Amino acid sequence: MFTPISRTELRERLDHALAEGPFERALSLAIDLSGLALARLKKRLEDAGSPVSITTLSYWRAGRTRPERPASLRAVPALEAALGLPTGSLTRLLDADPNPKTQPATEFVRWDRLWDRQSLVVPVLHTFEASYENSLVAESVHDTLHVDGDRLLRRAHVREVLRAREDQAQVKIVTMKGGGPGRPPKLTATRYCHPGRVETRSEDGFTVAELIVDEWLSQGETTIVEYEFEYTDVVPDTGFDRRFRHTIPSYLLEVHFTPGALPASCFSYWMVSPTSARQEVTPIPLTSEAPAHVVRTALPAGICGMNWSWE
Missing domain, CATH: 2.60.40 (Immunoglobulin-like)
Structure with missing residues (x-):
């Protein structure tokens, strides 16, 4: 039988992910804990002047891509604020692991x-x-x-x-x-x-x-x-x-x-x-x-x- 994860356990998992990474796990847990749908999170980022599409948020959360371009990196502090995370907590994870294994396969041409x-x-x-x-x-x-x-x-x-x-x-x-x-x-x-x-x-x-x-x-x-x-x-x-x-x-x-x-x-x-x-x-x-x-x-x-x- 499926047993929902309590908020206390979710918070513990988030604290561990913020301390140890990776970025995508911390982001995913933070979104789960916030209770925000991606559409609402997108709206908060737009209101903060850092628009990010729902598709991009899904990619970041799944670990398929990470914030890399300047505009994406500028949105990370706004993301931390929207999710109620400590300032710099997600940014630190990106700095700690700047080259995740999310690079395109070599068989794809540019x-x-x-x-x-x-x-x-x-x-x-x-x-x-x-x-x-x-x-x-x-x-x-x-x-x-x-x-x-x-x-x-x-x-x-x-x-x-x-x-x-x-x-x-x-x-x-x-x-x-x-x-x-x-x-x-x-x-x-x-x-x-x-x-x-x-x-x-x-x-x-x-x-x-x-x-x-x-x-x-x-x-x-x-x-x-x-x-x-x-x-x-x-x-x-x-x-x-x-x-x-x-x-x-x-x-x-x-x-x-x-x-x-x-x-x-x-x-x-x-x-x-x-x-x-x-x-x-x-x-x-x-x-x-x-x-x-x-x-x-x-x-x-x-x-x-x-x-x-x-x-």
């Missing part, structure tokens, strides 16, 4: 390798706490695009099978780009997950979004997520690509063109980075009876895409 050096999306990605950890990996990705009779991409539906590489995995980052400046795609639907923080960059048409799976996953568990973006492009589209930070066992990209408005030609490709040469360039048949598609297995980290020509 965001910088997948985007142009001039791209403004990389700094945005680095503001997301989840971009620094790799607890969820894609086992398969299925992109379905719909291009209308005016040659404009209108909708992208994505279905992913995700596997947890560690306990309490819940968040992944998604990046989509519109057809030009001022046209960032809009996240319009999710299934088996829900959106967290969403940022758009109208200057270059990017949308970056957190997707939070509906249930925490334990190491080795899998889940399915689906999401959809709507596009408002005004210039005919001529391609789409997906950028992967790690090897993908299975990737399917299908593009539905309007019957009677098919491109003149179409091909698929893979690239190591935006500045590298295209490899595995393969012509794709075009018919009104079936979507154009490309299938890849054991796809290495890099860029997989499809281009088409209207002339």
